[in-house]
Amino acid sequence: MATMMQKSAAQAPVARSSFGVAPRVGRTLSVRANAAKKLVQKAEYIWSDGQEGMDTRGLLFNELHSKTKTLDTELSLDPSEYPDWSFDGSSTGQAEGNNSDCILRPVRVVPDPIRGAPHVLVMCEVFSPDGSAHPSNTRAKLREQLTPKALEQDCWFGFEQEYTMLNASGKPYGWPVNGYPAPQGPYYCGVGSESVHGRPLVEAHLEACMAAGINISGVNAEVMPGQWEFQVGPSGPLDVGDEVHLARWLLHRLGEDYGIVVTFEPKPMPGDWNGAGAHTNFSTEDMRVPGGMDAINKAIENLSKTHVEHISQYGLNNDQRLTGKHETCDMNIFKFGVADRGSSIRIPLPVQLKGYGYLEDRRPSANCDPYNVARLLIKSVINM
Ligand code: ADP
Ligand code: MN
Ligand code: MN
Ligand code: MN
Ligand code: MN
Numbered sequence: 024m025a026t027m028m029q030k031s032a033a034q035a036p037v038a039r040s041s042f043g044v045a046p047r048v049g050r051t052l053s054v055r056a057n058a059a060k061k062l063v064q065k066a067e068y069i070w071s072d073g074q075e076g077m078d079t080r081g082l083l084f085n086e087l088h089s090k091t092k093t094l095d096t097e098l099s100l101d102p103s104e105y106p107d108w109s110f111d112g113s114s115t116g117q118a119e120g121n122n123s124d125c126i127l128r129p130v131r132v133v134p135d136p137i138r139g140a141p142h143v144l145v146m147c148e149v150f151s152p153d154g155s156a157h158p159s160n161t162r163a164k165l166r167e168q169l170t171p172k173a174l175e176q177d178c179w180f181g182f183e184q185e186y187t188m189l190n191a192s193g194k195p196y197g198w199p200v201n202g203y204p205a206p207q208g209p210y211y212c213g214v215g216s217e218s219v220h221g222r223p224l225v226e227a228h229l230e231a232c233m234a235a236g237i238n239i240s241g242v243n244a245e246v247m248p249g250q251w252e253f254q255v256g257p258s259g260p261l262d263v264g265d266e267v268h269l270a271r272w273l274l275h276r277l278g279e280d281y282g283i284v285v286t287f288e289p290k291p292m293p294g295d296w297n298g299a300g301a302h303t304n305f306s307t308e309d310m311r312v313p314g315g316m317d318a319i320n321k322a323i324e325n326l327s328k329t330h331v332e333h334i335s336q337y338g339l340n341n342d343q344r345l346t347g348k349h350e351t352c353d354m355n356i357f358k359f360g361v362a363d364r365g366s367s368i369r370i371p372l373p374v375q376l377k378g379y380g381y382l383e384d385r386r387p388s389a390n391c392d393p394y395n396v397a398r399l400l401i402k403s404v405i406n407m
Pocket of ligand 5: 183304383
């Protein structure tokens with residue numbers, strides 16, 4: 024009898040294939056089931072709750088969550104080989120307490136650069152118990168915009184993710200305990216302890232992103248001391264969103280080790296300090312070939328008509344950043360220009376000189392949802 028139970032437990036595919044709602048089995052059986060398999064892999068399931076709340080400092084706190092699943096299987100980077108899982112949506116603001124299970128479905132798997140091989144990071148989409156995409160699942164909404172016309176245009180996105188490092192008391196990292204640092208000027212792309220703060224975290228994060236296979240294209244110190252930027256891309260619409268989320272998660276996670284809080288708040292310091300944005304560089308096939316300036320101009324014309332819709336989904340508190348000062352355009356105005364950092368859409372100078380390439384949407388804020396930004400750009404430029 025004991026042998027039979029052990030055998031059936033070992034064969035039961037429950038732990039790998041269920042939605043995490045494993046049938047209740049006898050305690051003896053589950054203990055034997057555990058003993059029968061050798062757990063070798065840690066998979067960190069990561070998802071966004073799609074919400075932007077305030078923390079006690081009045082800053083937006085991050086919308087990412089994760090939990091670890093142990094597996095007895097070989098390393099694979101194929102998301103379809105990872106089981107669905109579930110979580111308590113009532114604890115992340117994604118469900119009511121009386122029906123709170125939400126489902127995590129793996130969509131992108133990368134090597135975990137912190138735990139090392141064979142461990143992985145697993146980016147997930149969130150589904151409701153009835154199998155429909157959860158309202159917070161903006162990746163699913165983006166998938167709906169990937170029409171044949173959009174796929175044919177092979178859209179590329181380059182996402183400039185700015186962020187601000189804070190110390191434990193919520194002040195920008197490296198700022199004097201009392202008062203303020205010297206005014207902005209020497210910090211952008213700066214070097215030296217007097218102007219740059221937090222480089223060890225930046226370096227660790229860059230190394231981690233590269234080891235994870237994230238298409239990170241660079242990093243730089245930003246205009247406000249304690250503020251930095253990393254860029255992801257150029258990558259396709261789903262990839263760029265997945266990789267921005269994974270890179271954000273790695274930044275928060277490594278920040279734990281360095282005692283640094285990372286915020287994507289659009290305007291962490293009021294007054295004469297730059298806010299934090301997420302300029303999104305965008306191109307279609309038509310824009311990237313000689314003569315592409317026509318397609319770029321047509322795209323800008325379309326974007327001028329959908330400005331209000333884009334602004335409404337480009338990040339909470341973006342109004343504090345898009346004031347018309349500090350290298351931004353007033354959010355109530357749509358403006359484009361060559362090499363103009365006070366515009367909504369900028370045509371980079373090298374693109375103007377060549378006559379083709381890409382455009383830069385300067386409106387998204389640092390806390391925007393990259394799936395939303397990609398969806399709106401495809402919708403307005405291609406599917407409108
Ligand atoms: P900035 O001069 O605005 O600071 P960055 O160098 O920080 O620009 O970022 C430019 C981004 O544009 C990079 O992520 C890069 O990968 C991306 N990029 C380059 N070419 C294209 C293209 N054809 N389509 C979309 N993105 C592109
Ligand atoms: Mn619990
Ligand atoms: Mn940049
Ligand atoms: Mn920047
Ligand atoms: Mn830029």
